[in-house]
Amino acid sequence: MPRIIFGVDTINDLPEELACLGAKRALVISTPQQQGQAEKICDLLGSQSAGLFANAAMHTPVEVTGDALAMVEKLDVDCVIGIGGGSTTGLSKAIALHTDLPQIVIPTTYAGSEMTSILGQTEDGLKTTLKDERVRPEVVIYDVHLTLSLPAEVSGTSGINAIAHAVEALYAENKNQQTSRMAEEGIARLSKALPIIAVEPHNLDARTDALHGAWLCGSCLENVGMALHHKLCHTLGGSFALPHAETHTAVLPHATAYNANADVDAMHSIAAALGVGSAPAGLYDLGHKVKATMALRDLGLAESDLDRAADLAVQNPYWNPRPIDRDGIRNLLQRAWAGASPAV
Numbered sequence: 001m002p003r004i005i006f007g008v009d010t011i012n013d014l015p016e017e018l019a020c021l022g023a024k025r026a027l028v029i030s031t032p033q034q035q036g037q038a039e040k041i042c043d044l045l046g047s048q049s050a051g052l053f054a055n056a057a058m059h060t061p062v063e064v065t066g067d068a069l070a071m072v073e074k075l076d077v078d079c080v081i082g083i084g085g086g087s088t089t090g091l092s093k094a095i096a097l098h099t100d101l102p103q104i105v106i107p108t109t110y111a112g113s114e115m116t117s118i119l120g121q122t123e124d125g126l127k128t129t130l131k132d133e134r135v136r137p138e139v140v141i142y143d144v145h146l147t148l149s150l151p152a153e154v155s156g157t158s159g160i161n162a163i164a165h166a167v168e169a170l171y172a173e174n175k176n177q178q179t180s181r182m183a184e185e186g187i188a189r190l191s192k193a194l195p196i197i198a199v200e201p202h203n204l205d206a207r208t209d210a211l212h213g214a215w216l217c218g219s220c221l222e223n224v225g226m227a228l229h230h231k232l233c234h235t236l237g238g239s240f241a242l243p244h245a246e247t248h249t250a251v252l253p254h255a256t257a258y259n260a261n262a263d264v265d266a267m268h269s270i271a272a273a274l275g276v277g278s279a280p281a282g283l284y285d286l287g288h289k290v291k292a293t294m295a296l297r298d299l300g301l302a303e304s305d306l307d308r309a310a311d312l313a314v315q316n317p318y319w320n321p322r323p324i325d326r327d328g329i330r331n332l333l334q335r336a337w338a339g340a341s342p343a344v
C-alpha cells in the first residue's frame, strides 16, 4: 500500500515527501494537456527537479515509455513524479517497471490506477496487462484543488470508471467484508458528488467526496479480482480503440444487468449505495445525470464490430458470477451499442 496524503493544497508537501524518499533529482511527467500543471510542480521543486517529460499518452504506448526512459538515463533521475490521470500514472509505472525508481503519483482524475500494482501497455495496437510490485507507487498525493480543472464531462465518466471497480468488487469471487465496505462507500460518495460536479465543477465539497470515493474504488481494484465488465471494456478499448472512461460508463449498466440474478446481495448493496431501487437502472440514470454518452455507437463502435467484440470477450475463460455465454454477451453489447436501457 502506498503512503497516502489527502487534502487541499497537499501538493505543498511534495518537496518534503521527495526528501523522505532520499531523492534529489526527480523527473516530472504529464500529458501534453497538463504540461502547465507539471511546470508548476517543477517550479515548486526547484533544484529537486531534474526535468519535465510531457508526452504521456492513453494506454501507455511502449514507444513513449522508451522516450521517457532515455530521458531518465540522460538526466540521471532518482525518482519519478506523475501528475495526471491514468495515462500519466501508467507511464510512471512503466518507467518504474524498467528502472525500479520510486514514484510519487499526484492523481487528477478518478481512474484509481495510483492504488494498484497493475500496468496496461500497448505495443503494435495490442494492449496487455501485468501485475508487478515494482509498478506500485511509493507515495500518492491527493490534492483536491488539482481536480477542479478536470472538465465536467470528463469528471462524470472518470467517476463512473471508478464506480465500475467498486461494482465488480461487490460481486468478486474473492471479496471480503473490508473491500465490500470500501466499495459501498466509494459508490455512495461518487454517486452523490458526480451530479453536483456536472453542474458545479468547482464545488470543493463535491470534489473532495469524489476524490475520496476514487481512492476507495482504486483500492478495491487492487485487492479483488474484476470480472465481465472490465473484460468487456478492456476488449473494446484495446481492440476497437474506444475511449477508456467513456466506454466504462456506457457498458457498466449492461454488465451489471447481466450479473443481476447471479448475485442478488451484491445488487442490493450497489442499489443501496446509489440510493435507488435497482442497481443497473441506477447506473444508467447516473450516466445520464452526468450527461455521458451512453451508446457505444456514439463512441465510434460500428455495429458490424459487435460479433467480433463478443467473440473476443468470451475468449480466455475468466471468473464471473454468471457463467459467460456468447449469446448473452452479444445481446448485452447490442443494447450498450444502441444506448438502450439495461435488461435484467
Ligand code: NAD
Residues within 6 Å of the ligand: 031, 032, 033, 034, 057, 058, 059, 060, 084, 085, 086, 087, 088, 090, 108, 109, 110, 111, 112, 113, 114, 116, 117, 118, 119, 120, 146, 147, 148, 149, 150, 151, 154, 158, 161, 221, 244, 245
Ligand atoms: P487520462 O489520464 O488519459 O486523462 C484524460 C485527459 O484529461 C488527459 O488529457 C489528461 O491530461 C486530462 N486531465 C486529467 N486530469 C486533469 C485535470 N485535473 N485538469 C485538466 N485536465 C486533466 O484518463 P484516465 O481515464 O484517468 O486514464 C485512462 C488510462 O488509465 C487508460 O490507459 C487506462 O487503461 C488506465 N487505467 C489503469 C488502471 C490500472 O490500475 N492500471 C486503472 C484505471 C485506468
